[in-house]
Amino acid sequence: MAMVQDDLDAKVTVNVETVFREIMLVKVFGTLFMALAGVLAFLPALLGGGDFVKALPSMVLGVVGMLMGIIGFFVRPMRRWMLLLAPAVLIAAVAVRPLTSQVGSLNASELLLGLAFAVFWFLGLEYLHALMRFVEVGEMAIKRKLTNFNLSGVVKHFLSYGFMTLGLIVMVSLGVIGLLWLMRSAQMTLFGFGVMLIALGVVGSLFIMMSKDYLKGAIYLLAVLLSGIALVVFGLFVEDTELFARSAELNSVYGIAVASAVFFTLFGLVLTVYYAIAATVAKVEKVEYSREKMKEMLASGQVLDFEQTQPGGGSSP
Amino acid sequence: MWTKKGWLYLSMGVVLTFVGLVFRSTALLVLSVLLLSTILVTQFFSRLGKIASMREMSSEKIFEDGIITVDLALVNKGGRTGFLEIRDSLPKQIQIEEGTNYLIIDLRPNESLRMRYRVKAPIRGIYEFGPVTLRAQDVFNVFYKELQLELVDNVTVFPIVYDIKDLPIRSRTPKLFPGASKVKQPGPGSEFFLIRNYVPGDPFKNINWKAYARTGDLLVNEKEREAVSDIVIMLDARATSGTGTLGHNALIYGSRAAATLTNFFIKRRDSVALIVFGEKLLSIKPSQGTKQLYEILTALAGAEPNGNLPMKGVAEVSSPYMPRRSPVILISNLDGDPSVIDAISFLRTLEFDVVLLTPSSIEFELMSRKRLEAGVERSLEYEVLRLERDILVQDLRGYGASVVEWDPKVPLLAILLSAAQSFGRSEFDHRGGDWS
Numbered sequence: 090m091a092m093v094q095d096d097l098d099a100k101v102t103v104n105v106e107t108v109f110r111e112i113m114l115v116k117v118f119g120t121l122f123m124a125l126a127g128v129l130a131f132l133p134a135l136l137g138g139g140d141f142v143k144a145l146p147s148m149v150l151g152v153v154g155m156l157m158g159i160i161g162f163f164v165r166p167m168r169r170w171m172l173l174l175a176p177a178v179l180i181a182a183v184a185v186r187p188l189t190s191q192v193g194s195l196n197a198s199e200l201l202l203g204l205a206f207a208v209f210w211f212l213g214l215e216y217l218h219a220l221m222r223f224v225e226v227g228e229m230a231i232k233r234k235l236t237n238f239n240l241s242g243v244v245k246h247f248l249s250y251g252f253m254t255l256g257l258i259v260m261v262s263l264g265v266i267g268l269l270w271l272m273r274s275a276q277m278t279l280f281g282f283g284v285m286l287i288a289l290g291v292v293g294s295l296f297i298m299m300s301k302d303y304l305k306g307a308i309y310l311l312a313v314l315l316s317g318i319a320l321v322v323f324g325l326f327v328e329d330t331e332l333f334a335r336s337a338e339l340n341s342v343y344g345i346a347v348a349s350a351v352f353f354t355l356f357g358l359v360l361t362v363y364y365a366i367a368a369t370v371a372k373v374e375k376v377e378y379s380r381e382k383m384k385e386m387l388a389s390g391q392v393l394d395f396e397q398t399q400p401g402g403g404s405s406p
Numbered sequence: 407m408w409t410k411k412g413w414l415y416l417s418m419g420v421v422l423t424f425v426g427l428v429f430r431s432t433a434l435l436v437l438s439v440l441l442l443s444t445i446l447v448t449q450f451f452s453r454l455g456k457i458a459s460m461r462e463m464s465s466e467k468i469f470e471d472g473i474i475t476v477d478l479a480l481v482n483k484g485g486r487t488g489f490l491e492i493r494d495s496l497p498k499q500i501q502i503e504e505g506t507n508y509l510i511i512d513l514r515p516n517e518s519l520r521m522r523y524r525v526k527a528p529i530r531g532i533y534e535f536g537p538v539t540l541r542a543q544d545v546f547n548v549f550y551k552e553l554q555l556e557l558v559d560n561v562t563v564f565p566i567v568y569d570i571k572d573l574p575i576r577s578r579t580p581k582l583f584p585g586a587s588k589v590k591q592p593g594p595g596s597e598f599f600l601i602r603n604y605v606p607g608d609p610f611k612n613i614n615w616k617a618y619a620r621t622g623d624l625l626v627n628e629k630e631r632e633a634v635s636d637i638v639i640m641l642d643a644r645a646t647s648g649t650g651t652l653g654h655n656a657l658i659y660g661s662r663a664a665a666t667l668t669n670f671f672i673k674r675r676d677s678v679a680l681i682v683f684g685e686k687l688l689s690i691k692p693s694q695g696t697k698q699l700y701e702i703l704t705a706l707a708g709a710e711p712n713g714n715l716p717m718k719g720v721a722e723v724s725s726p727y728m729p730r731r732s733p734v735i736l737i738s739n740l741d742g743d744p745s746v747i748d749a750i751s752f753l754r755t756l757e758f759d760v761v762l763l764t765p766s767s768i769e770f771e772l773m774s775r776k777r778l779e780a781g782v783e784r785s786l787e788y789e790v791l792r793l794e795r796d797i798l799v800q801d802l803r804g805y806g807a808s809v810v811e812w813d814p815k816v817p818l819l820a821i822l823l824s825a826a827q828s829f830g831r832s833e834f835d836h837r838g839g840d841w842s
Binding site: 129133200202206207218230233243246257258262265342343349356360 | 423427
């Protein structure tokens with residue numbers, strides 16, 4: 090009996106990057122991000138003017154994590170393992186570095202370096218994962234001889250939308266961390282969360298109403314709006330003691346944890362309500378088959394055929 | 407919907423909050439905030455848009471090992487999809503020869519896509535192509551939205567039909583209509599049968615003038631009668647017929663034998679009936695022609711190894727509708743049915759010529775188990791099963807059935823030839839009155 094296609098595929102090795110050159114871009118950027126994440130994992134320990142010997146474990150782990158990540162980009166059989174190990178080792182490198190933050194203080198440079206590490210760690214991990222997926226898809230396209238298969242669209246989408254999405258993520262993260270300063274005033278905290286809820290209510294209900302589900306949209310708006318207004322009104326009458334604002338816990342890393350817990354718990358609740366009532370039905374159209382309609386449908390599109398040429402127009406790998 | 411990565415980010419976000427607190431690390435806490443923000447933001451970025459779809463297939467009816475070309479057309483009538491995974495679901499028995507049924511693509515508004523792929527169907531059956539599954543991911547693969555397009559097409563894969571030249575299996579009670587089966591009786595036909603004395607009324611053109619000149623008596627030539635013959639094929643599709651692997655079991659082999667025999671008899675202008683029994687009893691009345699051939703092939707394609715109808719009951723229910731004294735070709739593995747002997751005895755009592763093709767399930771199981779454990783063919787269990795089967799076969803022969811044991815390693819044509827020889831012997835024995 091003939092072997093199944095997957096078995097046959099497994100026995101053939103192809104060099105995807107020679108055919109889909111966009112993958113190289115992911116590899117180069119990813120390596121750069123991973124290297125930066127490795128350096129930023131131990132750099133604050135050195136910049137803080139601390140003992141070099143105490144910073145050594147962090148340096149070793151940072152370099153090892155960075156190398157693991159880079160190996161993941163260039164050695165395919167080890168990629169899956171490195172995808173798991175490199176981020177973990179980099180986190181360990183951060184965790185073991187000597188304490189520089191003080192309870193009762195939170196300086197901007199420390200926050201910025203932390204954010205830079207988080208961003209590059211995230212980018213390194215995402216690019217490594219993306220590389221793994223793109224190579225698999227590209228390999229499949231070559232083995233199945235899919236002419237005209239265009240991976241560059243997917244890669245470009247990843248690069249452009251990836252950065253845009255990351256920008257949005259960083260903004261949200263900064264917003265969460267920024268809550269620390271907001272929370273120094275109980276009144277401002279209540280106002281802030283109230284306004285945030287009102288904004289969420291309006292935006293969420295607009296989303297729901299766009300899918301022509303007006304009743305659900307109205308219910309959602311009312312529920313979130315009322316909660317938001319209640320918080321704002323409560324804020325008007327609260328006695329602002331600033332006891333919490335002056336606390337050592339708020340003015341240190343613990344403050345970030347508190348802000349994060351408050352923000353994400355609140356958002357979790359709002360999203361639970363949103364998903365419980367939002368219509369999530371996608372529109373699908375089934376077209377009865379006819380040769381004319383098929384031609385019409387494909388008039389301006391991609392055709393993935395299986396002629397004997399290589400996809401991407403490259404030479405045989 | 408959450409991907410594994412989404413769950414990983416969520417758990418890492420929560421764990422890193424605590425780890426960051428334990429190590430008093432600003433970087434880890436910021437990282438945890440970043441991961442949780444990723445979850446918050448990306449869940450709004452997986453969208454499926456509005457997709458129109460259509461599938462074209464080169465053929466909806468093929469024979470085993472046949473190739474079908476599938477064209478799947480999709481048009482994005484909504485917004486840009488970003489990462490869109492498309493999978494045209496295929497049954498596991500179908501093999502992709504060229505092209506792909508799975509793709510990741512970024513479809514822009516009003517952009518269309520045609521996925522073309524060729525598949526091979528090595529095993530008979532009625533298969534469903536589809537539905538088409540669409541899965542849209544956000545750019546970081548944290549969330550996905552999945553949608554099934556109910557675009558389903560059926561493909562019937564008929565059992566493979568081998569070409570056979572001749573099989574001396576025919577009914578002892580022919581019908582009046584002229585056919586292609588020689589029935590060893592004088593009558594209308596094309597081949598010489600015997601010479602007999604002239605009787606008034608015989609046409610002059612039949613007088614053998616050479617014999618008259620030689621003997622002085624008026625003798626006439628008689629041709630061998632060629633008539634339509636009724637053949638009944640019974641296929642055992644009980645659950646035990648599925649013993650073995652997906653591609654090697656008694657039902658698959660039996661279906662091929664039944665299809666080959668049907669094709670041969672229909673070409674010979676015989677009338678063929680089919681009875682498939684398993685969970686239910688399916689019978690197709692005797693008839694001739696291409697329509698009958700395809701009706702039988704479709705029934706064979708759709709036969710599934712299910713149920714456990716006793717063969718005796720099947721014989722009792724079907725026999726009143728079976729043409730008298732016609733050959734009954736029974737294809738069964740004979741396993742797990744204590745009524746086999748009674749069934750054969752019953753059919754023989756009603757003067758049906760029973761040819762029993764029996765693909766051995768023991769051999770099929772052995773074939774599949776040999777891959778897993780060495781020396782299984784020398785095991786005591788195998789020997790005992792073989793012995794039991796040999797005794798059963800001997801018993802059935804004792805009742806006058808022509809039993810052909812079918813070793814899966816032996817090609818089908820050799821088995822059918824052996825069945826025909828066996829039938830010939832049985833027919834001769836019957837006419838001579840010796841059923842031993």
